[in-house]
Amino acid sequence: xxxxxxxxxxxxxxxxxxxxxxxxxxxxxxxxxxxxxxxxxxxxxxxxxxxxxxxxxxxxxxxxxxxxxxxxxxxxxxxxxxxxxxxxxxxxxxxxxxxxxxxxxxxxxxxxxxxxxxxxxxxxxxxxxxxxxxxxxxxxxxxxxxxxxxxxxxxxxxxxxxxxxxxxxxxxxxxxxxxxxxxxxxxxxxxxxxxxxxxxxxxxxxxxxxxxxxxxxxxxxxxxxxxx
Amino acid sequence: xxxxxxxxxxxxxxxxxxxxxxxxxxxxxxxxxxxxxxxxxxxxxxxxxxxxxxxxxxxxxxxxxxxxxxxxxxxxxxxxxxxxxxxxxxxxxxxxxxxxxxxxxxxxxxxxxxxxxxxxxxxxxxxxxxxxxxxxxxxxxxxxxxxxxxxxxxxxxxxxxxxxxxxxxxxxxxxxxxxxxxxxxxxxxxxxxxxxxxxxxxxxxxxxxxxxxxxxxxxxxxxxxxxxxxxxxxxxxxxxxxxxxxxxxxxxxxxxxxxxxxxxxxxxxxxxxxxxxxxxxxxxxxxxxxxxxxxxxxxxxxxxxxxxxxxxxxxxxxxxxxxxxxxxxxxxxxxxxxxxxxxxxxxxxxxxxxxxxxx
Numbered sequence: 227x228x229x230x231x232x233x234x235x236x237x238x239x240x241x242x243x244x245x246x247x248x249x250x251x252x253x254x255x256x257x258x259x260x261x262x263x264x265x266x267x268x269x270x271x272x273x274x275x276x277x278x279x280x281x282x283x284x285x286x287x288x289x290x291x292x293x294x295x296x297x298x299x300x301x302x303x304x305x306x307x308x309x310x311x312x313x314x315x316x317x318x319x320x321x322x323x324x325x326x327x328x329x330x331x332x333x334x335x336x337x338x339x340x341x342x343x344x345x346x347x348x349x350x351x352x353x354x355x356x357x358x359x360x361x362x363x364x365x366x367x368x369x370x371x372x373x374x375x376x377x378x379x380x381x382x383x384x385x386x387x388x389x390x391x392x393x394x395x396x397x398x399x400x401x402x403x404x405x406x407x408x409x410x411x412x413x414x415x416x417x418x419x420x421x422x423x424x425x426x427x428x429x430x431x432x433x434x435x436x437x438x439x440x441x442x443x444x445x446x447x448x449x450x451x452x453x454x
Numbered sequence: 455x456x457x458x459x460x461x462x463x464x465x466x467x468x469x470x471x472x473x474x475x476x477x478x479x480x481x482x483x484x485x486x487x488x489x490x491x492x493x494x495x496x497x498x499x500x501x502x503x504x505x506x507x508x509x510x511x512x513x514x515x516x517x518x519x520x521x522x523x524x525x526x527x528x529x530x531x532x533x534x535x536x537x538x539x540x541x542x543x544x545x546x547x548x549x550x551x552x553x554x555x556x557x558x559x560x561x562x563x564x565x566x567x568x569x570x571x572x573x574x575x576x577x578x579x580x581x582x583x584x585x586x587x588x589x590x591x592x593x594x595x596x597x598x599x600x601x602x603x604x605x606x607x608x609x610x611x612x613x614x615x616x617x618x619x620x621x622x623x624x625x626x627x628x629x630x631x632x633x634x635x636x637x638x639x640x641x642x643x644x645x646x647x648x649x650x651x652x653x654x655x656x657x658x659x660x661x662x663x664x665x666x667x668x669x670x671x672x673x674x675x676x677x678x679x680x681x682x683x684x685x686x687x688x689x690x691x692x693x694x695x696x697x698x699x700x701x702x703x704x705x706x707x708x709x710x711x712x713x714x715x716x717x718x719x720x721x722x723x724x725x726x727x728x729x730x731x732x733x734x735x736x737x738x739x740x741x742x743x744x745x746x747x748x749x750x751x752x753x754x755x756x757x758x759x760x761x762x763x764x765x766x767x768x769x770x771x772x773x774x775x776x777x778x779x780x781x782x783x784x785x786x787x788x789x790x791x792x793x794x795x796x797x798x799x800x801x802x803x804x805x806x807x808x809x810x811x812x813x
Contacts, residue, residue: 233725300777
């Protein structure tokens with residue numbers, strides 16, 4: 227379910243690895259992971275909203291790695307666009323640096339869903355990079371009339387996009403997500419002086435054997451030594 | 455040793471049945487019941503064969519006026535084409551993985567189509583050395599003399615098409631909109647028009663067979679009849695698909711398992727939630743007396759496409775249900791019937807019974 231270890235049936239009470247709700251469990255894995263019935267049936271949107279709304283985590287990579295293991299999130303898909311925004315907003319909220327309430331996540335999902343599937347190839351704008359811009363715009367309350375906030379959102383998108391473009395293709399929504407989050411955290415630290423206590427290294431990519439079009443050694447996240 | 459293919463020279467009295475036969479042969483090949491096959495057939499009447507999208511390409515008024523029926527083959531792409539008694543129709547059914555060693559001399563994109571067209575040209579060149587093959591079909595100069603509708607199932611290819619041997623090209627142009635004369639893809643010719651004389655269909659058949667044998671390095675074993683399973687499957691497909699107005703005009707593609715069996719796909723969470731477990735048990739209960747008529751497959755979300763074999767059969771409705779998180783879901787013959795709820799026993803039973811083949 228979360229780690230891929232075999233399941234066993236149980237009647238114990240367990241906390242859901244996704245939404246943290248405690249309930250009487252039916253199946254747990256050898257590592258003790260449990261997913262509640264509601265999370266097992268959730269759509270990507272509901273799941274991302276629920277997990278990002280309840281997490282106390284300040285490491286966005288840790289949250290994204292958990293969410294991406296849920297089968298509602300396809301190997302590639304437009305849900306990665308708002309996923310990036312939501313995990314970044316959740317981490318910033320938990321760090322207490324920005325004023326981010328629950329409606330910020332709803333807004334991020336609404337905006338992220340407007341970014342088309344395949345926008346990387348069709349528009350030249352990867353949705354995960356746009357997701358970084360959406361998160362920063364919401365955090366700084368930027369809009370088209372803003373000055374510095376608008377500039378910062380666009381610069382964050384631009385830097386994320388440049389890094390994602392260097393990975394090459396065919397597209398990988400997982401690699402783009404890792405890259406967008408890494409770049410966003412660097413940017414936030416530099417421009418807002420907000421340092422995340424830790425950022426999980428996504429290498430080696432958990433999803434590499436599941437991606438038919440995996441770039442292999444060409445991808446910076448394929449193996450532990452790929453970032454150099 | 456040269457690989458042996460089956461050569462099936464068999465035509466039915468109804469072009470819709472001919473298309474049902476092609477699909478039955480395709481299913482039989484997928485199930486490994488039969489070898490790669492080249493089927494040659496001739497239609498008893500003029501018809502238009504189309505893929506899923508066609509409306510703008512056909513002159514419906516002319517078709518109505520001349521009583522030319524529009525029938526639909528399984529194919530996701532391809533322009534519609536007109537056939538009459540002067541057309542030689544073919545269906546190649548093969549595991550295309552076998553072409554891998556042979557396609558190295560051909561451009562990579564659509565090289566499987568290219569090599570099959572080259573095999574046809576190899577044979578028909580005995581009539582005219584101006585024939586050329588590419589991935590789109592067979593050409594004489596800037597005119598096309600084939601219509602082709604390919605269909606894939608994993609590694610398996612069904613390559614259905616027609617060769618315009620003595621076909622009435624004027625009628626073709628009347629029935630199928632030809633657009634502007636500069637649009638090369640729509641300019642059509644026949645071998646007869648090119649040679650200015652009739653070509654015997656039997657001679658064309660022989661040439662085609664020789665071309666395949668030479669180009670693909672295979673030998674044919676001639677059969678005059680379908681296998682029993684293929685016949686049964688073709689009858690089922692005719693009754694439930696090709697013979698129906700719903701399929702031929704606007705319907706979505708019904709989905710059947712194996713050689714053509716009513717399919718029930720249950721899409722549940724992994725591990726199944728209490729609702730999913732109740733649904734599986736309800737399905738088992740409702741179908742217990744229908745085991746011979748229906749195949750039930752339970753698919754678990756996130757467990758991958760290999761849950762039921764190397765060449766999994768999944769309906770597009772199941773793929774949509776997974777993408778759109780319609781879970782749990784029940785899909786019967788490729789149609790989403792229930793999602794996110796537990797249907798009543800009566801509702802499910804009546805949906806299942808309605809989907810069974812009519813006796």
